[in-house]
Amino acid sequence: MTVSIAEKSEKYDLRVPRYTSYPTSPHFLETDTDQDYRDWLKNLDPKVGVSLYIHIPFCDEMCSFCGCYTKIVKRYDPITDYLKYVHREIELLAEALPARMTAKHVHWGGGSPTMLKAEDWKSIIEKLKSLFDIDDSSELAVELDPRTATEDYVKAIAEAGINRASIGVQDFHEEVQVAINRIQPFGVTKDVVGWLKKYGITSINFDLLYGLPFQSTERVLDMVDKAVSLEPKRFAVFGYAHVPWMKSHMKLIPEEALPNAKERWEQMEAAASRLEEHGFVKIGLDHYARPDDEMTRAMKEERLHRNFQGYTVDNNPVMLPLGASSIGQTPDGYVANVQPLRDYKRMIDNGQLPVGRTRSLTEEDILRRAVIEQIMCNMKVDLPKLCREHGFDEDFFASEEEKLQVLIEDDICTLSNGVLTLPEEGRPLMRMVAATFDTYLQKGQKKHSRAV
Template identity: 40%
Template sequence: MTDSRRAGETAPRYTSYPTAPHFHAGVRGRQVRTWMQTIPAGEAMSLYVHIPFCDRLCWFCACHTKHTLRYEPVTEYLDVLFDEIRLAGSHVPAGVVVRALHFGGGSPTMLKPADLTQLSRLLRDTFAFADDAEISVEIDPNDISEETLDALAAIRMTRASLGIQDFDPRVQRAINREQSFETTSTVIKGLRRRGVGSVNLDLVYGLPHQTVAGIAATVAQVLTLAPDRIALFGYAHVPWFKKHQTMIKEAWLPDTEQRIAQSRRAAELILEAGYTPIGLDHFARPDDSLAKAATTGRLRRNFQGYTDDNCETLIGFGPSSISRYRQGYAQNTPAMGEYQRLVAGGTLPVSRGFVLSNEDRARAWVIERLMCDFSFSGREAVRLFGDVGHRIVEEARGVAGTEPDLLEQVGDLFSIRADSRPLARIAASKFDPYLSRGEARHSVAV
């Protein structure tokens, strides 16, 4: 049984380590250009393209996006985005191969079909793509037309990710995200007809006016859509970070006990339907590549969440996007004007980042394994990281001794107890010395 007191504690989501609040202005475009130029030829990498626009603003959302009802700002942005892609392409060595491409936002499907296909064509003209590259797109079903579906097929999309959150009309009104089951079903059928082999559906618990019975009803509807993957996120109420979340009154939100009950009931129903649990909050069909990665110890975690993408390099395009290199992290400026100015000047639009030390890499590995596998091997930590690994193993012994509800040691393995797995973010935070040095506020752990 999850400890509700601990579930109400806050912790980072650990889609990177160190986490983004610890990035600093000491990393800029010139340094990142060198990082790009030293990617080994023949290596595989991933790309992320950020579309920071929505034609409606969902009040629960914590993404970097802008609301617009006019398409002119999107057109102007695409011109700059294209220049950034060309600029990066001039620095990446020949022979580096793209294995995965993710379009996120915002709402990538807000793009006109012709613009979407032109963007894809530019990426393929600039970088070498593997024949079996995974192309994933975040989709707002309310934006989708038959022409958009055709464009998604034309860019060779292999995975669609659709946001649902909850089908209860009262909850949808409270988060400004009205979307019918019928609309969602129609889009999924259109994707399947065009050969899209994998569909992921996003659900959220802890939303305003949400109940256990309500989320159970939503899950039942979702299961009739036969998704290949399901993500079950806890709503992160961070109005100090995203001002539009002030539109959601805190009195409307379920308390910690209710959040736990909603999460548990939704997970039970998904598991009963035969899905494999993936990390904290994902589920997949047993034959899905994510499930196979989880069962073979190859599950990874990056800025898009759980993934089977094992590329060391991830280059992000667009304002606020984060890139990962062997040397460290680099984040583009979130300010559109500054982004445009830097790209126009022929400079990578990086405003901050983080250079990784060996200790950072060791702690990143431990945190990723706890978030993905709920355990890590002390022997493996020492083999990979030497003296730093030794020190972290000693820390782990201390955590296991003083907080056995979070971590236990059995032989060489340090594991999160089965009934405490929802607290994995808190367990991971025990190996994050930067956490106490910053002033960032985080969402609740469950």
Template identity: 35%
Template sequence: MEKIDTLRRFGLFDARVPRYTSYPPANHFANGIGHQFHADWLQTVTDGSVISVYIHIPFCKRLCWFCACRTQGTRTMRPVDAYVQYLLKELSLVRDLLPKDVKMGRLHLGGGTPSILPPDTMANLLDAVYAAFPKADDYEFSVEIDPTEAAPDLLRTLANYGMNRASVGVQDFAEKVQSAIGRLQSFEQTRDVIALLRDLGVQSLNVDLLYGLPFQTKSSFQATLDQVAELKPDRLAIYGYAHVPWMSKRQVMIDGEALPGPEKRFWLAEQAHAHFTALGYAPIGIDHFALPTDSLYKADQAGTLRRNFQGYTDDQSEALIGLGASAISRFPQGFVHNAPATSAYQERIASGGLAGQKGYRMDHADDLTSQIVEDLMCRFCFDATSLGADFPDMAEIIEDTRLSLLDAFPGIFLTSADGLIILDNAKPLVRIIASFVDSFTSSQTAHSAAI
């Protein structure tokens, strides 16, 4: 049977499933309990351990219609400067609760548009972050950069403060597509920002692309892929456009009639896959590509790839500390989600408390499911041997799950001495397979299309 028939048979073109950047997915975090856990879990991070820090900047000068990220438009810097004052206060609260000797292995600035910050505001913020957390060995500092909002002075400031990785948003270079998604950005502008980032010493550069956008055709997408190849990124994230206007209201500006259907989306994804693998990039997980020189490729080869809110990562830290509106922290015990709206976040910090609003405490069964989901999403496998070693008291559940997977997805797995491996042709089904082991019953419409 052809690959596409198999994928259709198992529901790829109809299903709506989570992207599993966490297990459980963030829509299952419960309201009102975040702050209850927040302080306790910060205090129980292992002293001397290496943590990761994520800082969310929820502002953009333009609001692209396609964007599902937590952000808001602003024309002036006044709300941005005010917000940074709250970030500084939250940083100090969090620092006081964490054990004395934690070090920072990773710092990631995401958004929104972190590059919207004026250089002196950025410098103040970074001074405070470094005063709070000394850098660990092999420290990495990454920033999401919108090339249309990336002043050279700001990029220089970031480089002076150690930025060594950057992620540049492209989405698509075709003018017709850009007009339909409310995001105009020229190839030349993007190329110049990337050249400056390289000059400033950024070693690992990622580019974000989207397939499934309005008016994307095979030939228009090929032109974008060719232009992106010229930029020689170390990594790429090629996401399927999630059209979720019920969650992201600005997407009502996008003409649903102009969107490619599920099978056309599939062929666009296949086209990008063929293009970049032919150029020597290795596919990583469901939607990333990396050159063999990049650390994501090395983690994939070593079997240590992880999945977190930024997608795929080689970050192995015990705790991820999220700062800012809507930022999520991950602890061994579970998740804490800061108040999503900027105003609610600021109110919480102003009142002297932590910003956690929603949360989730993992139990032992969640830990097992989380490991199964991460193995599927990162390694396309169900590794019964290593699951059995990590969860010896759950051997029966692990075996039952293995048998149920084989039963539910006949012809999709290769069986090995250690468990099950998803066949190459069936890899696009991995989110559907992960949703099969997900013990939360999810509403179909709450999620994005499986392809």
């Protein structure tokens, strides 16, 4: 009898990081000074430019599955106040840079960036344009909550310059939506997609979830079919991470209605197969794109990258954070802004960049990060070659190669002359393979979500 990868994987502790950075965020170190970050900013090459990530930590209702840093507000005053600080932070950041820089990618995440009023979009983009070079070829992307968007609103953000939208869909079935406290009928999503296209925002990504309460394989397939009918360019399909010990609102999720590990695996595989039947190409762990999409081309040409937003074609090594709890990176290290909001505001009032944690990178971190990124993006890495390129001995990963044997025996990966390759069956477990190269990961820790 053939034993499937799903069955074989049961013996592993699947709680491993998603590797949107290395070292991963739990290993960033608390700091009470912004000096290191300021030094890193001074080291930036003005010719390379920057990407920016702006966090809007507000929503008007808490979705029970939410894993983000956000605050529920019923009035707009706190958002107006917060934006005043973000404007000031943009100024502080621009002053700390070695020169006026180009920003080719600006990404708004949350929370719900679409809590912002239309006039506030205009004013924040004008502020950015006054201090950074941003033109029509720049990508201005927003995570959009369809429940709060109207046609006038979509028109306004398009006029302000937004040209890419990522839409949280989760699942279209009402029973699932009630259980996760996110009522978003199919018609609402359909209307918003229509308006986005009407006003020229045609680069649309959908985020779908499996592993939610009351989801079944049939419902996941129905969700995929309905989502595909709206013709987005890309999908991200994530497994719901149930961590009520970290996010207390998840206690509202009926645990008895959550799919078990086997059902989660089936849902994940069903979504993947159905998206492929619809003509989408698998990208890395959990993304899907049309064959002619830039992300598909980047994957085929091995120039796909991984950053805090997941998979990206953005090859800029500099992603600067703006807003409370926002995370970014420079060639020297990672930086995470402070939370809660009162600390964020206090630091900006003091004229400080609101840095809460940093992680400078050693040469070994940079090598290990490159290995992990290639596993996550290319499903293949030539270990001796990468070691040589980074100035390490070719056999630097001898002990990791030994540790890989158990995964090799389970057909999750292969190793030949130092070239580590993941077959298609190993794709869902690529985080496990990547974790072999993570020297910071403590065995058995519960800080991370399951790999599937």
